[in-house]
Amino acid sequence: MTPAARLSAAIEVIEAIDSERVPAAKALKEWGTAHRFAGSGDRAAISGLVYDVLRRQASSAWIMDAAAPRSRLLGMLKLERGLDADAIAALCDGSRFAPAPLSEGERAALVSRTVTDAPAHIAGDYPEWLDGYLADVFGDDRAAEAAAMASRAPLDLRVNTLKAKPEKVLGSLRHLNATATPWSPLGLRITLGADARNPGVHAEEDFIKGGIEVQDEGSQLAAMLSGAKPGEQVIDLCAGAGGKTLALAAMMQGRGRLIATDRDKRQLAPIHERLSRAGVHNADVRTPKGADDPLSDIRASADLVLIDAPCTGTGTWRRNPDAKWRMRAGALEVRLKDQIEALDRAAALVKPGGRIAYITCSVLPPENSEQVRKFIGRHSDFTVTPPAQAASVLWDKTDEFLAATYQSDEGLLMTPRRTGTDGFFISVLHKKA
Numbered sequence: 001m002t003p004a005a006r007l008s009a010a011i012e013v014i015e016a017i018d019s020e021r022v023p024a025a026k027a028l029k030e031w032g033t034a035h036r037f038a039g040s041g042d043r044a045a046i047s048g049l050v051y052d053v054l055r056r057q058a059s060s061a062w063i064m065d066a067a068a069p070r071s072r073l074l075g076m077l078k079l080e081r082g083l084d085a086d087a088i089a090a091l092c093d094g095s096r097f098a099p100a101p102l103s104e105g106e107r108a109a110l111v112s113r114t115v116t117d118a119p120a121h122i123a124g125d126y127p128e129w130l131d132g133y134l135a136d137v138f139g140d141d142r143a144a145e146a147a148a149m150a151s152r153a154p155l156d157l158r159v160n161t162l163k164a165k166p167e168k169v170l171g172s173l174r175h176l177n178a179t180a181t182p183w184s185p186l187g188l189r190i191t192l193g194a195d196a197r198n199p200g201v202h203a204e205e206d207f208i209k210g211g212i213e214v215q216d217e218g219s220q221l222a223a224m225l226s227g228a229k230p231g232e233q234v235i236d237l238c239a240g241a242g243g244k245t246l247a248l249a250a251m252m253q254g255r256g257r258l259i260a261t262d263r264d265k266r267q268l269a270p271i272h273e274r275l276s277r278a279g280v281h282n283a284d285v286r287t288p289k290g291a292d293d294p295l296s297d298i299r300a301s302a303d304l305v306l307i308d309a310p311c312t313g314t315g316t317w318r319r320n321p322d323a324k325w326r327m328r329a330g331a332l333e334v335r336l337k338d339q340i341e342a343l344d345r346a347a348a349l350v351k352p353g354g355r356i357a358y359i360t361c362s363v364l365p366p367e368n369s370e371q372v373r374k375f376i377g378r379h380s381d382f383t384v385t386p387p388a389q390a391a392s393v394l395w396d397k398t399d400e401f402l403a404a405t406y407q408s409d410e411g412l413l414m415t416p417r418r419t420g421t422d423g424f425f426i427s428v429l430h431k432k433a
């Protein structure tokens, strides 16, 4: 397919998403089934276009002064891909399979309109009902912060020090143009192209042998700031597929006891294979059975309970722009209740002098600072460890990292704009001895 024909296909897919109200992934799959002639390169390119339109959904419609799929695609080519009106006109030449030529109005909009006079939720491409929450955390910077949360994310890897060394993996992944991430000493970054094609890290020898894991640098840093150490008893309470469990295991260097569990046994399914590939031998996965508490034998004995909390995932919008527009207020309410349950459960598991690391991949204050403040209100035997103290694990990068983050009395927040990571909040809560 020509680049112009891919644009026409993307417009078709966006029309289906709009009219049938289906998730982007489903609409793309259905398009692929109906157009079997399209090769994998075409599909990846069309998928990249569709997701980029979702990233810039509101701002593209604003600059084009029209919300039709074609208008949003044209606006996105300017805002996300940086094409000027002439370059866009050259793609839309009306030839067979290409979109129709630009109208006078479309050309004028592409030349002259910007988002500088748009309301924050349009310039930042987020649902209007979240404006108050984003204003609370980012103030006048909310449009810029949200715009960074809309842009395409790189692919980050964590080197598993149980099996490999960062310098060596950096060398062996040179063909993927991997570079070191700015903050995490274990992080490697691969910048993804506009066609959103996966560079196939799962087929790399380093991955197959357990030397690397896919993990955003923000997630790596959140695990690091928990300060897990060799010899400790550590509980990963919301372990899910085990992303944090694997990072904790490497920090513990195979020494001590690492217990991983989750309220939902289905979420834990991938963890066994991942632990085995990563060479982790000190982890005990506790799969819940019926109503029985899988941690009933543990009472105030853990050095560290890590809560990778169920949350709205607003910090990961750049990886899932479709979810951003589907988010509803009811989902936030449910997550807040889950977070309270997990925090209160953790409080009973931690020993005096131990700590809870409370982590979300959200930027919304009710899930972050406000949730921690309420927890301290319920549990006066806990205090917040100052963010500067928790971040000292980054050694010489501590000051620069702290300056890049948002800090409150309750914890610190990373964002795509400030730290180049997904949005992650972490609070380390110390239980009085």
Ligand SMILES: C[S@@+](CC[C@H](N)C(=O)[O-])C[C@H]1O[C@@H](n2cnc3c(N)ncnc32)[C@H](O)[C@@H]1O
Binding pocket: 237, 238, 239, 240, 241, 242, 243, 244, 245, 261, 262, 263, 264, 267, 308, 309, 310, 311, 338, 339, 341, 342
């Ligand atoms: C953000 S995900 C975990 C991701 C995982 N830690 C990782 O790094 O791959 C949150 C998890 O919390 C679990 N969960 C929700 N409420 C819980 C609760 N009260 N106690 C324990 N787990 C809970 C969910 O089933 C979900 O798997």
